[in-house]
Amino acid sequence: MDFIFPLSQLPMGQNATVLKILTSGTMRRRLQDLGIIPGTQIECVLKSPAGDPVAYRIRGALIALRKKDSETILMNP
Amino acid sequence: MRNQLSASAASDFIVQTKSDNDLIxxxxxxxxxxxSTVFNALTGMHQHTGNWPGKTVTNARGVCTYHNRNYILVDIPGTYSLLSHSPEEEAARDFLCYGNPDGVIVVCDATCLxxxxxxxxxxxxxxxxxxxxxxLMDEANKKKIRIDTDALSQKLGVPVVTTSAKNKTGxxxxxxxxxxxxxxxxxxAYCVTYPDPIEEAISALATYLPGxxxxxxxxxxxxxxxxxxxPLEFSNDAGISTAFLHAKSLLRSHNFTQNTYRDTVATALVTQGEQIARDVVTFEDENYEKRDRIIDRLLTGKLTGIPLxxxxxxxxxWLTITGANYPSQLLSSLFSHGEQLLFAGCVSIGLPPWLCSLLCAGIFRVVGWIVSVMLPPMAIFFPLFTLLEDLGYLPRIAFNxxxxxxxxKACGKQALTMCMGFGCNAVGVVGCRIIDSPRERLLAILTNSFVPCNGxxxxxxxxxxxxxxxxSPYSSLWQAFCLTLTVTAGIGMTFAVSYLLSKTLLRGHPSSFTLELPPYRKPKIGKILIRSxxxxxxxxxxxxxxxAAPAGLVLWLCANVEIGSQTILSYLSGWFDPFARWFGLDGVILTAFLLGLPANEIVIPIMLMAYLSHGSLTDxxxxxxxxxxLLQNGWxxxxALCTMVFSLFHWPCSTTLITIKKETNSVKWTVISALLPTVIGFFICFVIATVSKLIF
Known part of the structure; x- marks a missing residue:
């Protein structure tokens, strides 16, 4: 199956691979600093009480991202 | 504003050596x-540490002497990378490039190599x-993460050492x-390589650059x-300019734009790091984080997160209030005995009465008050708070x-700066540097004083x-509840004011936000309690x-020097009195807050002195x-409620104001940071006073 979805829709406990980062500028830099590049495996680990932000496992670290930012990261299953 | 900030941050990095032999x-x-733990362990200093990213915002430096040689260690604020443009990253890059360090120790997290x-x-x-x-080798071992340091050293071409700084090993x-x-x-040493067109462009330019x-x-x-x-420093050099244009056209001919160039650089770095890590790190236990996730599900859960x-x-x-009671009483009786002894002593060596009174009722009493009333709760609250900090709970608060x-329209990391505000608002204001966006940082700076500080x-x-x-037997629980309510009111006000500012003076959208949630770490309880x-x-x-001691002196003078038939203090408070009554306060309280500008600690001692100057009680x-x-004086x-509200919402102390001026580089924002809480405080007090007059 080969469909594309934003990181924000990754269900809890699931893994997926980064296909593309859509955002530009500072946030793009930040995401790259954290090791998010095409091909990076990301797991959805933890939701905050309000459901936003969500914490993801990225290269061994637990990183919280806001929905408006995780929406800009396209994923492949 | 960003440029000013980074400039001031960079200038901090210039290190002066004492002798030519010293190494930076x-x-x-x-x-x-x-x-910071490594730094403390090597220098014997006590730089603040805690389990959350971004604590070190100023660059501490300390000296470590090894084999009769001085090593001046500079603790650079943590950064994920040097590619971005946040003030800290620029400052770190500037130090590494222009600070001429003799060597660099790069500290890595073994659990996240x-x-x-x-x-x-x-x-x-x-x-x-x-x-x-x-x-953090101890943590990696516990999580069964194995690191082949020999292979790592070989791949990187530089020495690799494993440490567990917390336990001082390595x-x-x-x-x-x-x-x-x-x-x-x-x-x-390892050299990062980039795809061919970029390598060609780099080589074409690099030969012309000084270094x-x-x-x-x-x-x-x-x-x-x-x-x-x-940049200007190179654009006048013909050789460099030509090489730059040549390299740029080389990149363009391979369809590199500014964005794809940056992406390619970032990708090359990440993938090469990934390759090295793949060969040297093995995870023997894939479920190494199970315990952390269970705790997290409770502490950040939908239903449990906020209530917990x-x-x-x-x-x-509650622990602070109950625990502080006894030592507080003990200290105050000690100090009141001490004051009597001191007074007797002063009289016996023949000091004039006014000097005896100044020393005892002025300086000694104010210091005694601060030590006996301020010290015990703070010496209990902070170790407990540090415990939460070292466990790794603070980033979870920001997450929640x-x-x-x-x-x-503010940044979640503001929660971390508020936590720092508990200790001291000036520290909280400096801590706002962890917030990247200048607008959001300003919001955090302006609202920091809504968190009650140490004073x-x-x-x-x-x-x-x-x-x-x-x-009632549950009195202490009730008091803890009241205090929680008060602090929550301050936090609520932070949200309200941040919201209003975002809609008016500081309009804008929330910017990028990434927050690392570190693993929970078992703190060294005994050590932390004592240290903190x-x-x-x-x-x-x-x-x-x-x-407090100099303030005590000035206050005693205010309370005892008479102009006409009134002391300065009673003159001031009498003048403010009609105005203060509008807000449920009295002249003395308002005067105390005004004179308490250098330090909030002295507000109650000032009130005391003012009341006592025409009262009968001496102790x-x-x-x-x-x-x-207080009751005798019509409280x-x-x-009391209005005084509490005003204590929570009034101008920040002078230290905090100076810090705000330094951090924002603007008189306007400093003035606003003083006016904002003051207006709010007066308004709420006015409402409380008016409503209570209508009811009673």
Whole structure:
């Protein structure tokens, strides 16, 4: 199956691979600093009480991202 | 504003050596990998540490003497990378490039080595005089993460040392390796390679750039090629300009734009780090984080997250209130005996009566008040708070509250700066540097004083226990509840004001937000309790002596020097009185807050002195007699409530104001930061006073 979805829709406990980062500028830099590049495996680990932000496992670290930012990261299953 | 900030941050990095023999060593690394712990362990200093990313915002430096040589260690704020443009990253890069360090120790987190290697590779682009220190080995061992350090050292071409700085293991080895590296720097340190067109462009430019090593000129070339034009320092050089244009056209002919160039650079660094990590790190237990996730599900759960957070704070407040009671009474009786003895002593050596009174009733009493009332709650609250900090709970608070901050168009990390505000608002204001966006940082700076600091916290506790205690076995629980409510009011006001500012003076959208949630770490409880208690005691005593003692002197003069038939203090308070009555306060209270500008600690002592100058009671060292004095002077529960509100919402102390001026570089924002809480405080007090007059 080969469909594309934003990181924000990754269900809890699931893994997926980064296909593309859509955002530009500072946030793009930040995401790259954290090791998010095409091909990076990301797991959805933890939701905050309000459901936003969500914490993801990225290269061994637990990183919280806001929905408006995780929406800009396209994923492949 | 960003440029001004980064400029001031960069100038902090210029290090002066005492002698030519001294060596400057930078301590770099990702946030929250234990840099400060390594720093403390090597220098014997007590730089603040805690389990959350971004604590170190100022660059501490300390001296470590090893084999009769001074190593000046500079603790650089943690960064994930040197590619971005946040003030800290620029400052870190400036130090590494222009601060001329003799060597760099890159501290890495053993449990998360892959991500850390990204920064290691970037630093290796600047200098080869590097020792990689893989810290937190104890945690990695517990999680069954194995690291082949020999292979890592071979791949990176620089020495690698493993440490567990918390337990002080591996540190002698680190210094020995550093010494050896400085004598014989590695010639074969890893060199990041980029796809061919970029390599060609870098080579074309690098040969023309000034620099001691090819490594460094390559890095400079790579950096320069990110931008469309050369900076002023190079644009006058014909050779460099031509080479730059040539390199740029080379990149363009391979369809590189500014964005794809940056992406390719970032990708090359990440993938090379990934390759190295793949060969040296093995995870023997894939479920190593199970325990953390169970705790997280409770502490950040939909239904449990916020209630548990409030309960935790209420619990800490309860322990503070009950625990502080006894030592507080003990200290105050000690001080009141001490005052009598001192007075007798002064009289016996023949000092004039006014001097005896000045020393005892002026200086000694104010210091005694601060020590006995301020010290015990703070010496209990802070160790407990530090415990939460070291466990790794603070970033979870930011995680829980981020949505609310997002609604106010602010940054979730503001929660962390508020936590720092508990200790001291000036520290909280400096801590706002962890927030990237200048607009959001300003929001956090302007609202920081809504969190009661060290100097106001005990005032609130004293007010609650004097006027809002109930006679029941659960009194202390009730008081803790009242205190939680008060602090929550401050937090609520932070949200409200942040929201209003975002809609008016500081319009804008929330910017990028990434927050690392570190693993929970088992704190060394005994050590932390003692360390933090000592630190806090030193802090409170230091302020008591530095601010309260001179203030006591001035206050005594105000309360005793008469102009006409009135003392200065009663003249002032009489003048303010009609105005203050509008807000449920009286002239003395308002005068006390005004004179308390240098330090909030002295607000209650000023009130006391003013009331006592025309009262009959002489001994007011414990809360019971203090309450009597206040009642005699017409205090009611409403007065106490208004005083609490005003204590929570009024101008920040002078230290905080100076810090705000320094951090924002603007008189306008400093004035606003003073006006904002003051107007709010007066408004709420006015409402309370008016409503209570209507009802009663």
């Amino acid at each position: 060593i930078g301590l770099a690394g990702n946030p929250n990998v234990g840099k 892959e991500r850390n290697l990204n920064l290691v590779l970037q630093i290796l682009e600047i200098t080869h005089r590097v020792v990689v220190c893989v810290n 540190l002698p080895n680190l210094m020995e390796t550093l010494e050896r590296m400085l004598q014989h720097p590695s010639e074969s 001691d090593t090819l490594r460094y000129t390559r890095q400079r070339a790579r950096k320069l090629l990110e931008d469309e034009v050369l 957070m409030l309960l935790l704070f209420a619990g800490i407040f 509250l981020d949505k609310a901050f997002q609604c106010c 106001r916290f005990p005032t609130l506790i004293a007010m609650i226990s004097m006027f809002f205690a109930i006679t 208690m000592l630190d806090r005691t030193v802090f409170v005593l230091g302020r008591a002596l530095a601010v 007011a060292s414990d809360l019971l007699s203090l309450k009597q004095i 009611t529960q409403i007065t």
